[in-house]
Amino acid sequence: MTSYSKEVLADLAAGQLPWPQTKRIMSAYKDDDRFFKMVAVHQDRVAWKDPILLPVSDHLFICQSGDERITRCECGHSFGDYRKNWKLKAAIIVRNTEEALREIYPNSDIPDPQWMEIREFICPQCGTMHEVEAAAPGYPIVHDFEPDLEGFYREWLGKPL
């Protein structure tokens, strides 16, 4: 059965693994022990102790915090109950003028800000940009992911939450 060390997976996640080795991992049969090893890689990276239950983005994790399950930024900031849309607790920068769009697209044609805006969702504590939405003005903020955490652990991982 395919399996990789935690160190290899840490390098893979950090984009530091040499390409030939990365390519071999891509082409090989997948390693069934990946999930918990990768969670351990993330757990080593964060400064806080709450056990990570599920990574949901590059720097966002659902973790067990006392009796609660919350979405937490790598810096430690809590976005609250994992079942709610974390974006609603984030800070936001909206680019809805030509000038603001031009800052990100200095050398290209840009969209019409009457038709489309960029919404940057930022951690209010560390300033990490967790997600960018490109949406028509007035479009509701998207709740990207509602994982079936219970079903995942119970039926796919065969482990209690």
Add this chain to the structure above:
Amino acid sequence: MLDKPASALRLRERLLDSERLMEETGCYDGITELTLRNQDPLKFETLHTKLRAYCVSAREMARRISASPGVREVGEMVVAIYTPEGDAIALSNGIMVHVHTMSRFIKWMIKNNYEENPKIREGDIFANNDAFIGTVQVPDVMDVVPIFHEGTLVGWAGAVCHELEAGGITPGGDVCLAQERFTEGLFVCAEKIGENDEIRRDYVIRCERNLRMPIYWVLDEKAKVASCIDMRESVQQLISEIGLDYWMKVSKEFIEEGRRAQLARTRQLTVPGIYRGHTFYGHVTAGKPGFQLLGDPDWLYNIPIEMEITTDGKITMDFEGTQPWGYHSMNCTPAGMDGGMFVTLTQHMNFEGLVNDGAWMATELKLPHGTWTNPDNEMVATATSWALLLPAYGVFQRLLSRGFVARGFVEEAFVGQVNSPMIEMGGESQYGTPFGMAHFECAAAGSGALAIADGLDTAYVGWNPESDMGNIEVWEQSMPMVYIGRSIVPNSGGAGKYRGGCSFVSTWLINKTSHLRLHTSEHSSRVFDNGGMCGGYPAPTCQKHRAVRNSNIHELAAKGEPLAHAPGIDPDVSDYEKNIGGDHVVVEGPYITAPHKSGDIFSHFYNGGGGYGDVLERDPIKTAWDVENGFLTRQAADQVFGIILKDDAEGYPVADIDATVKRRAEIRKQRLAKAIPVSDWIAGERGRVEKADFAPEVKKMYTSAIKLSSRFTKELSDFWNVDAKSIFMPGAKP
């Protein structure tokens, strides 16, 4: 033989029976046990590999028969082997989107009693390019031949080529000016086009008299038929070795195994739950010649997608809340939507070569009736379905990738395929003859980023996994234009920790013609349609066209003056305007204009992919390399990524790490100072929603979505705490 009435019912009944068994047992054709696989797994796997080899070999052989640079250079072809009921058992590489669309075509013929009339006999050749029967768009012409063994129908061999010219209202295949079915080009609607392994002469004559460049279509027909006959003979030989009974059972087991493999793969790579995303497409045609005022000339489409992965591994994609079909060429049929799903799955989940129609059976698409995904009017045009399909399935890739990231398989996460415009042309060739062609160098756009690396530069499109732009010299043989530039477009990948793959721009001098019609399709405007992920930005919107009529390029060349070979990096003034005299033209959206002639210059941009991760985490050293090689501008490195570059002794950019760290700390501080709580933003924005203070096209988008979807109406109302229906449809019943 199946041309006898007594047996004519059998295939149709068999198909309905197979569907009933699937419904009742949840397994393909009622196969609850993989008996043959369990008995002798090695034999089972060997046979499947053989079938795949038959397909790959037949396709490669056939590509040498084709005259089309689309098929020969870019590989716009796929072949597959099917069960008698029309389910794909094995397929080649190539444009795999059509493996399942061909399946629909075969089933359509069976359900429409083709066994009775026009009959299904050994040596027959059937063709189709009608998307409501089973394809994506008119240029995707498919041929199938039945495979018989001692008088019994034992399967089908099928092949598809994307034609470079379809005889529509504008030349080329992706006919952007088509607003109804009747302007899309030459339709072949599940037609018997040949008997006894020979294409009918009257069919060829119809093609010759209705196409601008029949040599492509007709030789592609011969290539497809040759590949089908090749696969048929291989299967017949195989059956003589393994026996008919074994073949009939094993071919079905392959599909059931494919279905189970897809479910298992989903359980292995993802996390169950609900995933959501959206994209947009803007269409701008007001004032452009040729467009009939059948609907709004400018419009905005929203494409929301909700994907559910259940704990049994089934993936369901729901398009509720999207826009109605329209009088434009970008509508899609359920066959096309199936095809988009299939080609995405083959690349992102089933890349081990065992993929077949079983993978598709493990998924479900919810396509709301009356929307562009499932029009309730079969007269609509679908000539450029890809314009909406591509951004939609780019979202699908991002949704799947969210699951891959969550599960720890970061190496599989991919920000997705892109929508990228293409060029169609026709008129008088450089040889003085009539011609028509779609330029397929578009088959090498930039890809979205990965979660661990930058996207592929000029090397990927979702619709052809063997993405290739083809050789300049070959394209020049086929059109009255010569390249004066083909360059990477700096910053064309979305910014991020890992940037999207960059695209390229081509610049041509129109040459040896007095009448060249140039048109572009799949040309979204005014919006971002290729999004980013996890903090990465979307790729830039489609760039405008820059052209020069009556240029003085020959005079400049004679004097040895510098020429412009690319538009440059100033969006307000192109390098053509700076360096070349003539009548400069800048066109937003689809390029539809008066014919060009020798001496004119035309340029066309392709699109890059979205970025992944926060820009402030991008590697400064990699960025210096990007700037040195033209993938990023210095301005973007500084302004967008916060990376300070200095020059080394030879003038090459190198990263100033200390200065970069300081600059990034400043940017982070600025972000925090500028950002406001989302709750405050919602409270402030609510007033604008209540007043519907939006551009007319945006308002229309909301009104249309509300008319079609109560769920969308509720989501919009709940989010802003307003009554969306009364705002966007005043006077309508609540």
